[in-house]
Amino acid sequence: MIKITNITKTYHTGGDIAFHALKGVTFSIGNGEFVAIMGPSGSGKSTLMHILGALDTPSSGTYALDGKDVSTLSEDELADIRGEKIGFVFQSFNLLPRATVLRNTMLPLVYAEVAREKREARAREALSSAGLDETHFHHLSNQLSGGQMQRVAIARALVNRPSLILADEPTGNLDSKTGETVLATFQKLNAEHGRTIILITHEQAVAEYANRIISLKDGLIVNDTSEHLKKILSHHHQYENFGHS
């Protein structure tokens, strides 16, 4: 579903000084995977997240999302891709402060031009998937707790039924207990609803909620547990075969 081939991103910070944030990254993510992209700050994980989220385009290489090459689209075309295929969950929630929970959740539907009468039902559906209690639906978003805000943000990411949910340090502004429940929600969405989720984090503990961890350092992939897993699985297979025979 996601196929990243040899992606680089170079920033020119004035004059001839070039900063290579990504130096050739290749991986693919299939439907229904729950992947964590991990790395310390400066590893290029934010840049990778921007490219995965169609917020930015790579300097070279290709990015195919659902079979469509996204790496060369115009700004408005990228906006369409974001609206249709990607749901964002940010560290700082980014809710509209003076709007109700329902209105916040419906915001992507406004830009997707979904008929007005269908919006509320879809927002309610997304909010209950995200695990927010119905009593909060008409509250203003700035009256909620951090955990509740992040659930609204998750619902907002779900409401457009995107192919991919991108969560950028979703627990960064939450205490560890609330963070755990939010991460559990992601796990549930992945396990029960088959959502594809990419989690960007710098914490090993957070990354371990995912089924696969891609580790970045200095703009390159240093470890991808799926390769590791394949090896283990193939070993396991051999043992099994061995046992049966």
Added chain:
Amino acid sequence: MKTLDILEETYTALSANKVRSGLTILGIVIGISSVIAMVSIGQGAQTSIQSRIESIGSNLIIVMPGAERGQGFQVNAGRGSARSLTMEDADAIKKINNAKAVSSELSGRYQITSKGKNTNTSVLGATSAYPSVRNVEIDLGSFLTDLQVKSLAKVAVLGHTAREDLFGEGVDPIGHAIRIKGIQFKVIGLTKTKGASGFGSQDDIVFIPLSSAQRFLAGNEYLSSISVQAESAAAMSALQAEITDILLTRHRIVDPQSADFSILNQADIVETASSVTQTFTILLATVAGISLVVGGIGIMNMMLTTVTERTREIGLRKAVGGKRRDIILQFLAEAVMLTFFGGFAGIILGWAVSFGVTRAGLIQTRVSLFSIVLAWGVSGAIGIIFGYYPARKASRLHPIDALRYE
């Protein structure tokens, strides 16, 4: 993004900060209302000046004795005392096709007495044509008839002020006697009040038959003015030229520069007065227009602040699929909505102000549909012009930068 969604977003955004929106709107309200009020006052002044000028008669040309017509208003010194206009001149003018009616007049100031009261006022020798030419209406009794003019009757018609001075306010003077220059006249009528025309009160006057004035008061056959009413407003300049020709021929004058009479065209007076009031209206509207522009700058200022404050919101909107166009429309709609409401309130306030001016009896104002449409159009345009730059600025924010904005 659908129109209804844009309106909803706009409404939410504006009502979120009511005080700021209100103050910004106030700038537009003041601008629009002053444009409406100033234009209506200017137009009202123009109408009232025109109607005052027209109250001395419609499509009027006045021929007066005197020197040649120079620049500006004719000096009054020779008027009435110069002896160049005669009844024969008036009769000749009557024969012109475009002349609807001709009124020959002889005016002078005399001492008038009645039962112990004594006043000095103008006495006008007139003919029966006078009321129709000079827009005089009779309140009580009747005006002078042709027969009375022909028979040198000693009868008089009083103006309102003259009646007050001679008999007191509200007294019916019909049938009473007055003495002009010692000669007794019988009052047969009272004219309706007209007010000042800019040429002295039209009410402080006594009318007597022209022939009587010539014989008993002036002692000669000359006229002090001939009022000619044209068939139509369009015929006035032609009529003026014809009268000039006829009188020059009759008085055997070759050079029009040395004519011994002067002609006052009412259209010229109206035009001069209108051009003065028009200039005045433009001046007022310009001052009001400046305040409108200041209001527009207030809107731009507010929108720029809003865009900065809501940078992260703009980033989010872009992240969830908002395109440049959506962002531009949203912020432009906010600016236009501000001016729209400001314009609406401004029209009501401007209307109220001009209504108040009318009620206070200062000037009969008139709010024209044109000025309303213009004011509203201008306020909408101000919203678009002053809202465009902030809206464009918002739409050009890069989503990543905007989301990271602190």
